[in-house]
Amino acid sequence: MNETYPTLRYCILGQGNYAVSMLLDNLQACFPKRDIEVEIIANLLEADNDSLIYPYATPGIVCVEKFHTDWTPDVNVPCLVGTFGRGRKAIFEFFAANYGINAEYYAISIHPTSTCSPTLHHGHGLYIGPLSVVGPQTHFGNFVAISRKVSVGHHTVLEDYVGLNPGVDVAGVCHLGKGVIIGAGAVVLDKVKIGEGSMIGAGSVVTKDIPAGVVAYGVPAKVIRSI
Structure with missing residues (x-):
């Protein structure tokens, strides 16, 4: 004790x-x-x-x-x-x-090996796993979950309940709507918007905006079906 x-x-x-x-x-x-x-x-x-x-x-x-x-x-x-x-x-x-x-x-939980800019603005219930990096002037809603070895670029917005799986790279000035889930190893390029509730498959490269409520994957990512 x-x-x-x-x-x-x-x-x-x-x-x-x-x-x-x-x-x-x-x-x-x-x-x-x-x-x-x-x-x-x-x-x-x-x-x-x-x-x-x-x-x-x-x-x-x-x-x-x-x-x-x-x-x-x-x-x-x-x-x-x-x-x-x-x-x-x-x-x-x-x-x-x-x-x-x-x-x-709800508390926040940020692994000590991760690096977050002091200008990160976040809501309640944030989870960040090991070895992740969050850039400056980022805005996270409530209950965002970021797994290990994830990168989130400057001026990016993650709304409530966004989930980023291991190895995801979200570039700068992106906007991910409520409940968006990004599969392991996927890349989201600069200034891309992904609509509420959409899911991006593992290993995808998202080069343009994705609408709400769909599944998209591939290189480059394309809409496959509605959820």
């Missing part, structure tokens, strides 16, 4: 074990000398959650799993969203509707 500093407490809402493992890794990296306790609050039954077969145990962090009906919220404990991708919006809305956990209760 660390007697110098009090134990840090967090609450992960929703249990996607892929995301939980990465959230715990971020916490351990940010606070390597602190004792950390985390409640993991599931909102899906075990039979409906195929991520549970994947481990998440992280040295130095004590975790307790609960189903949401057995949980009592504590406004003094910061929350994290326990999934990435499209599930982030669903989890936020579930706990907001059922427990009054609004956006301001």
Whole structure:
């Protein structure tokens, strides 16, 4: 037990074990000398959650799993969203509707190996994984999730719930609408706009604007179908 500093407490809402493992890794990296306790609050039954077969145990962090009906919220404990991708919006809305956990209760989680410009403007619930770079005068909405080795260029806007998978490179002066998901290794060139809810396939190169509500992929990326 660390007697110098009090134990840090967090609450992960929703249990996607892929995301939980990465959230715990971020916490351990940010606070390597602190004792950390985390409640993991599931909102899906075990039979409906195929991520549970994947481990998440992280040295130095004590975790307790609960189903949401057995949980009592504590406004003094910061929350994290326990999934990435499209599930982030669903989890936020579930706990907001059922427990009054609004956006301001969610902490940000930025891995210490990542570099963010001091002129980054961001909302609540931001996650940034290891070795990512965020340029100057960028604007992020609520619950943006940026995986490892991602680059976001200057004056780029990421609206609420945008998700960037590993190795994505978004150039400068781009605008990604709400809920846009960019697949691993994709490149978005300067000044491109991608409409709300669209998905870009892994390895794509986006050279021109993409409308809302579509799937696009390829080099260069082309619209394949509507969502």
